[in-house]
Amino acid sequence: MESINAKYVSQKISKVRWRPVSLSSLQQPEIFATGSWDNEDNTVSIWTIGNNGISSLEEGFDGDPKPLCEHKHAGDVLDLQFLDQEKVITASSTGGVTILRYNNNNQALSVSHQWAKAHHYPCDNAPCTSVVCSSPEIVSVGEDGRIIVYRADQGGIIRTIENADSSTIHAVTYLRTTEILTVNSIGQLKIWDFRQQSNSPSQILSLSGDRAPLHCVDRHPNQQHIVATGGQDGMLCVWDVRQRNTPFSLMEAHSAEMWEVHFHPMNPDHLFTCSEDGSLLHWEISSPSDMPSFLQGGRNNSMVSRSAMAPAGGNQSLINAWLSGDSSKGRLETTHMLPSQTLSVNSLDVLGQCLVCGTDGEAIFVNRQIPV
DSSP: OTTEEEEEOSSOEEEEEEOOEEGGGTOOOOEEEEEEOSSSSEEEEEEEOSOTTOOTTSTTOOOOOEEEEEEEESSOEEEEEESSSSEEEEEETTSOEEEEEEETTTTEEEEEEEETTSSBOSSSBOOEEEEEEETTEEEEEETTSOEEEEETTTTEEEEEETTSOSSOEEEEEEEETTEEEEEETTSEEEEEETTSOOSSOSEEEEOSTTOOOEEEEEEOSSOTTEEEEEETTOEEEEEETTTOSSOSEEEEOOSSOEEEEEEOSSOTTEEEEEETTSOEEEEEEOOOTTSOOTTTTOOOSSEEOTTOOOOOOOOHHHHHHHHHTOGGGTSEEEEEOSSSOOSOEEEEEEETTEEEEEETTSEEEEESOOOO
């Protein structure tokens, strides 16, 4: 708790994302982006937790996030992803997808390209609910059930699946460079293979029983067949998409809707979830002391970010701990990462030893010493 810095920002924060860092530099992330929602004027903002040349021992450096620049955003920011160190992709409640360029030299955000009404109904706009990037490609999904694939370097749409879903698609992630996975409002996961011309999913998985809406999904960074989801019932579900149509593990996580779930990109025996109930949980698979934390530095690309691809491989016993959800045997430990909260924690991101989250309490929390 002592290492948490809180910044009150006078707007509800819907999304937070760390700017990617170079693996070769071994740096901890310092810059992150936020998006707001439910405000008269919504914005995308860039922040730093760096000292900007001030020694941390000098007076005046308190470790709080400091604003660098901002840009007005049409509608609520429903998702936010860095395409690279300079470009930020936003998803809007107005149906638009926007590429914002961040100029590090003069600390400014500007619109690089925009698809204003990418998601729409016949007579109205439809919210764009989620975006995912694998540069130069961007994929967006929406309340209209569409999946749209864009090329950032060409400013064009390269594919649209018009009727991908009859219900709202809430989130999307890459499984591989040619496959994505979506989750929807009737508890389904759908896998889409872009090598196929068909506009039908290659696989459908679903929750049994009441089929609570699924709000979020993240793929294990080193085992593409393992994904974690969360939804309206606050349950954390872990799936192996190769083997069966229902989740391997169901764990009671939150008392209200789970808004985001993220594996740590370098140490995926750590996972983080946040919820409408005002909590942020750190999930950790405990391993015997003589067993190394698996896949340290597992990503082999030069930049580390949420959307990047990673190779397969890993310690099977720890992976099986995710799939069995054997918290009763002491393999899975959970820790509350925030002081007592009452309003929704809408978004989180984790990179290196740094965690950031945004809330409906108009606050950003940053922890630079997470135990991973």
